[in-house]
Amino acid sequence: MLKLYHNPISANSRRVWIALLEKEIPFEEIVVKLDGDQFAPEFLEINPFHHIPVLVDDDFILVESLAILDYLETKYSQNPLLPIDAKALATVRMVEMVTVNELSPILTRLSSEMMGFTKEPEKLEQAKQKAQTVVEFFEGLLDERPYFSSNCLTRADIVAGTMIPWLPSLGVPLDNYPKLNASSKLLMQRETWQKTQPSQEALEAFIPQMETLMKAQLTK
Numbered sequence: 001m002l003k004l005y006h007n008p009i010s011a012n013s014r015r016v017w018i019a020l021l022e023k024e025i026p027f028e029e030i031v032v033k034l035d036g037d038q039f040a041p042e043f044l045e046i047n048p049f050h051h052i053p054v055l056v057d058d059d060f061i062l063v064e065s066l067a068i069l070d071y072l073e074t075k076y077s078q079n080p081l082l083p084i085d086a087k088a089l090a091t092v093r094m095v096e097m098v099t100v101n102e103l104s105p106i107l108t109r110l111s112s113e114m115m116g117f118t119k120e121p122e123k124l125e126q127a128k129q130k131a132q133t134v135v136e137f138f139e140g141l142l143d144e145r146p147y148f149s150s151n152c153l154t155r156a157d158i159v160a161g162t163m164i165p166w167l168p169s170l171g172v173p174l175d176n177y178p179k180l181n182a183s184s185k186l187l188m189q190r191e192t193w194q195k196t197q198p199s200q201e202a203l204e205a206f207i208p209q210m211e212t213l214m215k216a217q218l219t220k
Ligand SMILES: N[C@@H](CCC(=O)N[C@@H](CS)C(=O)NCC(=O)O)C(=O)O
Pocket: 010, 011, 012, 013, 034, 038, 050, 051, 052, 053, 063, 064, 065, 066, 213
């Protein structure tokens, strides 16, 4: 059976977790606490970059969440999460990359400032402005459908839709972006989102590790 090394508070892992659930693929969960156990020699053997998620399929070890999503999509044809049409597929990839490359670092900065791990008002302001650019861009990609690129859920919705819902609580309201706001709310009602949403207690318990991990991200 597939093994997923992850932690419920990790957004990078959550996209893989949701894909596994949406595609109804059985898997075994191995929780990596990220309190230093990601540096244990046994874990570094499977991911020398000390990151989750990691997917293990017998003797095949895969790191990087987007590569894992590719593997799952190619190996398991049920409940497809990628469209076939050229423009729709490219849109999914684009939303994924914008989320990972643009939005994710913004969320790290916003969270770190909000939690008082860092105090850099100029960088906070820059992050808020960049967040507006991303949400405007995403709003422009949506139409009457609640999904980015298709009439049904795709990886674009999973990857972006697990990060966008955090924005209002981090000082970036979505009220002026009605399509993105509605789509985000709809996704949060899905069983797979509800099942994988980290609890308040889990988030609070994770604060000490969060500080270390966020500071490491921000100084990269
Ligand atoms: N690009 C990687 C990023 C993975 C990543 O940064 N994971 C974080 C958790 S969200 C992690 O494992 N951090 C532990 C560390 O850096 O020591 C992916 O998409 O899989």
